[in-house]
Amino acid sequence: MVSPAPPLASWSDYALVQAVAAGDGDALGELYDRFSPLLLALGRRILADAEEAEDVVQETFVHLWRRATSYDPQKSSVSTFLVLVTRSRAIDRLRTRQVIDRTLGQVGLEPSATLDTSGDGVSRVLNLERRERVRQELATLPDEQRQVLDLAFFDGLTQREIAERTGIPLGTVKTRTLLAMRKLRTVLRLEIRELL
Amino acid sequence: MTEEDFDPTGLLALLDGEESLASPPAMGDPELATQRRLEVETLGLLAFGLEPVAPRPAARARLLAEVASIGAPAELAPVVSLAAVRGERTGAAAGLARGWGLAAAVVLGVVGLGGAAWSFYERSRFAEELAQMRREQEVLIATLQERDQQLAAEREVRQGELGRRNQALQLVSTRGVEVCPLRPVGAAATLQPEAFAVLYMAPAQKSWYVKASQLDPAPAGRAYRVWFETDNGPVFAGDLRPAPDFDLQFEAAGFRSLAMKGVKITLEPAGSGLEPTGPSVLFGADKMTVL
Numbered sequence: 001m002v003s004p005a006p007p008l009a010s011w012s013d014y015a016l017v018q019a020v021a022a023g024d025g026d027a028l029g030e031l032y033d034r035f036s037p038l039l040l041a042l043g044r045r046i047l048a049d050a051e052e053a054e055d056v057v058q059e060t061f062v063h064l065w066r067r068a069t070s071y072d073p074q075k076s077s078v079s080t081f082l083v084l085v086t087r088s089r090a091i092d093r094l095r096t097r098q099v100i101d102r103t104l105g106q107v108g109l110e111p112s113a114t115l116d117t118s119g120d121g122v123s124r125v126l127n128l129e130r131r132e133r134v135r136q137e138l139a140t141l142p143d144e145q146r147q148v149l150d151l152a153f154f155d156g157l158t159q160r161e162i163a164e165r166t167g168i169p170l171g172t173v174k175t176r177t178l179l180a181m182r183k184l185r186t187v188l189r190l191e192i193r194e195l196l
Numbered sequence: 197m198t199e200e201d202f203d204p205t206g207l208l209a210l211l212d213g214e215e216s217l218a219s220p221p222a223m224g225d226p227e228l229a230t231q232r233r234l235e236v237e238t239l240g241l242l243a244f245g246l247e248p249v250a251p252r253p254a255a256r257a258r259l260l261a262e263v264a265s266i267g268a269p270a271e272l273a274p275v276v277s278l279a280a281v282r283g284e285r286t287g288a289a290a291g292l293a294r295g296w297g298l299a300a301a302v303v304l305g306v307v308g309l310g311g312a313a314w315s316f317y318e319r320s321r322f323a324e325e326l327a328q329m330r331r332e333q334e335v336l337i338a339t340l341q342e343r344d345q346q347l348a349a350e351r352e353v354r355q356g357e358l359g360r361r362n363q364a365l366q367l368v369s370t371r372g373v374e375v376c377p378l379r380p381v382g383a384a385a386t387l388q389p390e391a392f393a394v395l396y397m398a399p400a401q402k403s404w405y406v407k408a409s410q411l412d413p414a415p416a417g418r419a420y421r422v423w424f425e426t427d428n429g430p431v432f433a434g435d436l437r438p439a440p441d442f443d444l445q446f447e448a449a450g451f452r453s454l455a456m457k458g459v460k461i462t463l464e465p466a467g468s469g470l471e472p473t474g475p476s477v478l479f480g481a482d483k484m485t486v487l
Contacts, residue, residue, distance in 0.1 A: 022268075037249055038248055040248070054255050061263075065263045083240045083243040131244045134241050134242070134244040134245040184238050191241055
């Protein structure tokens with residue numbers, strides 16, 4: 001008697017990517033279910049547009065589908081890979097359409113958008129725990145450090161552009177960014193270790 | 197690597213492109229690669245601070261439909277083992293090498309034959325050109341030799357002429373030379389009033405010289421002849437040279453001395469006898485001893 005294959009929800013991220021590389025559409029669906037809420041949030045945060053965020057997430061997973069065979073787990077975790085691909089594409093769009101007002105409140109985000117907590121996969125639980133932990137640590141950052149970090153990561157601004165926008169000296173911007181990243185790398189070391 | 201080496205700005209710029217995501221630089225330093233990996237993962241975690249957003253079910257279906265239309269990743273980028281690739285390349289390379297070797301031999305053979313043919317053609321063409329040049333050279337040499345002979349003959353003639361003129365000049369400039377001018381007479385006085393001649397008699401040199409000027413050229417078949425008038429009748433002295441010289445020079449050998457009353461030039465048929473039959477053209481009356 002052959003035991004049934006474990007459900008995809010129990011597979012590791014990397015195992016799913018390997019399955020995607022083999023042409024498994026269900027594995028891609030599982031990865032989508034696992035990370036699309038996070039990536040949609042990132043897309044909306046950067047683009048301040050629900051439809052564009054959905055397009056960017058779509059592009060990200062199509063990119064994964066095409067490039068799964070060349071994915072290298074030694075370079076980055078699957079979640080970080082997806083996050084940074086989504087961020088890169090979203091910032092490209094943002095720069096293209098020259099959006100000035102990037103605040104969520106001005107584009108009227110759908111209030112019905114909520115965290116998808118369906119399913120009981122281990123990864124989803126880990127993601128929930130990871131989110132809570134990161135939010136807590138980000139909340140502990142001084143406002144001035146969180147500000148430059150947000151402008152750099154979510155708005156795609158260079159250090160010089162941040163200095164120009166905020167009126168803060170360039171050296172101070174760099175120092176604040178450095179301090180923020182140093183602290184996060186320290187306090188999130190457990191979460192980072194889980195990704196390695 | 198220290199914490200001061202951490203450069204999030206450079207890292208963010210590095211991660212702007214997808215390619216840099218796939219291959220962040222490790223720079224050959226394992227410690228640096230580890231640090232970069234930590235930085236990348238730290239950046240990746242920032243997104244986890246956002247409130248997740250549930251996707252629309254239609255979006256998931258759209259994604260799966262799109263990738264189904266694209267085809268499997270393996271079809272896009274077939275995964276083959278390195279050994280297989282190397283094997284294929286080795287076999288293909290061997291066949292290719294044999295093919296290239298044969299092709300190279302054929303090419304070299306064709307090139308060699310072509311080169312030989314071209315060399316033969318060039319040598320033949322060069323030989324033909326050389327033979328043609330030699331023929332032209334021979335023709336040129338013959339022409340130059342002929343021209344040289346002509347020039348030598350002409351030079352000889354001119355040298356003779358120059359010697360004669362020098363002799364005449366020496367004669368007419370000799371001390372004690374007697375001169376007898378000749379004027380137009382008869383019809384010539386009307387037809388050639390400007391014509392004249394001079395007889396130079398040089399007893400010391402035992403020679404004389406006649407020079408006529410502004411005479412019309414003698415008609416065809418006729419010649420101007422010089423005569424000395426004596427008590428015994430005219431004595432033929434000789435024919436004037438044709439135009440433009442119109443002169444006659446005499447040297448002592450074989451000419452007898454005589455008493456001359458005058459000298460005349462007549463127009464006579466060429467090759468006529470020793471008696472004048474034609475009209476007198478120029479005449480000079482002077483008594484002098486002709487050598």
